[in-house]
Amino acid sequence: MEVMIPNEMRFRLDGAILFYRRWSEYGYSYSAHNAAAVLHKVNENGSLAPGRALDMKALEYFFRNSNGADKLKFQDSRILARSYDGIVWYEKSCLAPIYFQIDREKEPGRAILNKLSGRQVMWPPLLFMIANGTLRCRALRSNRRPTPKTKLYIAPLTHISETDGAVCLPEGLRIDRRNSLEENMNLVSELFYQGKFGHATHSMQQIEHPGGHDGFWIKYLKKKKHDRFPVELLKSANQTLGDLLK
Structure with a gap:
């Protein structure tokens, strides 16, 4: 040829x-x-x-x-690690609404969360990883840039595995393999907080609160002022960032 x-x-x-x-x-x-x-x-x-x-x-x-073609590119300060098929970044604690969509017929005892849906709260700092098309999420106790020794915590949200942090993607959010890792990162950063958290998953004890997940969010959402997330209630994932990167 x-x-x-x-x-x-x-x-x-x-x-x-x-x-x-x-x-x-x-x-x-x-x-x-x-x-x-x-x-x-x-x-x-x-x-x-x-x-x-x-x-x-x-x-x-x-x-x-x-x-x-290999040129220097500016790296977003949120990015902690990157490879040919994976990217890890963190999001600082922020004030944003949280949405719930509970099936009243299947879980009538949890329907009160629907009435509180959409209220503004301080979210905990979150750490995300996209690898092989899968999104994972862990919580952090600080807004400081994580290091390999930083301890990770269970994200106190439904639809996220307590074991490995795998996320059941909310409606409207898809990891598109045709996008660059950075493009998918930005999609997650924008759309994750707009997702609706619904059916009960796993133990529902994702946070150190007597009422578990629902008890915590009901009490937290009823607060009139949200200036910080109570990170002291986060449960350890028995994992560090260095463990996640292995």
């Missing part, structure tokens, strides 16, 4: 990178752990020579540095 461009420079096909994804009856797996890239040289007759596997770091370096 020959390629011609306007300035009459000539290019010949020298190699090809083939991508493989794990296939099953359910279709392709889009996890980075189920993908492989193989570099093949091209023989004189145009056929592909035996290939050699490329790890993701080599592949990323190849594409970022092609034709000098």
Whole structure:
């Protein structure tokens, strides 16, 4: 194959990178752990020579540095870590409304939260991670920039796993693989706080309060003034930021 461009420079096909994804009856797996890239040289007759596997770091370096395309970019100060398929950032405590949508027929005892939905509260500082298309969320006790030794806490919200922080995405929020990690980060930052928290999940004891999740939020939402979130009530996730990054 020959390629011609306007300035009459000539290019010949020298190699090809083939991508493989794990296939099953359910279709392709889009996890980075189920993908492989193989570099093949091209023989004189145009056929592909035996290939050699490329790890993701080599592949990323190849594409970022092609034709000098790897340029310095300004990094948002919220970003704590980034790789080719993952990003970790934090959001400081902020004043914003919180929304609830409880099914009155299935959980009539929790319906009072619907009446309190939309009230402004101080949210706790939150830490987010997007990796392999999954969003995870933990809480923090301070607005200070976290370090690898910073302890993480369970986010006192439904739809978030107490075990690993995996988030059941609220309506309207989707992690789009066609977007850059930074674009998805900004979508989460904007839309996560607009999501509606509904059905009971896990133990419902995500926070150190006698009434558990619902008891805490009912009391907290009835306060007239919200100048800080009571971070001393957050429950430990038995995890540090360094653990999360492993």
